[in-house]
Amino acid sequence: MISDQTNGLGPGFVKGDYHMFQRKPTEEVVKEDTAVWECSSDECKGWMRANFSSHSEGSPTCPICGSKMDEGTRLLEVIPNPRKF
Numbered sequence: 001m002i003s004d005q006t007n008g009l010g011p012g013f014v015k016g017d018y019h020m021f022q023r024k025p026t027e028e029v030v031k032e033d034t035a036v037w038e039c040s041s042d043e044c045k046g047w048m049r050a051n052f053s054s055h056s057e058g059s060p061t062c063p064i065c066g067s068k069m070d071e072g073t074r075l076l077e078v079i080p081n082p083r084k085f
């Protein structure tokens with residue numbers, strides 16, 4: 001006896017397309033290496049954008065723990081409209 005039952009998924013369901021519903025088409029976020037100051041303390045995650053700091057010479061101190069900060073780079077989202085002073 002041949003069963004005429006479907007597999008329960010219903011018509012129009014294409015299994016191969018399932019993964020497409022898990023990926024939202026999001027706008028590409030532009031990121032680039034940005035100069036930052038990073039806290040030299042291993043236990044502190046403090047950092048700031050170098051061009052946002054008011055220090056023009058020497059190393060700033062971490063606003064969180066007060067340690068010295070080292071120059072570094074981070075992959076950060078590009079700010080499309082930097083405020084001009």
Ligand SMILES: [Zn+2]
Pocket residue numbers: 039040041044045046062063064065066067
């Ligand atoms: Zn710190």
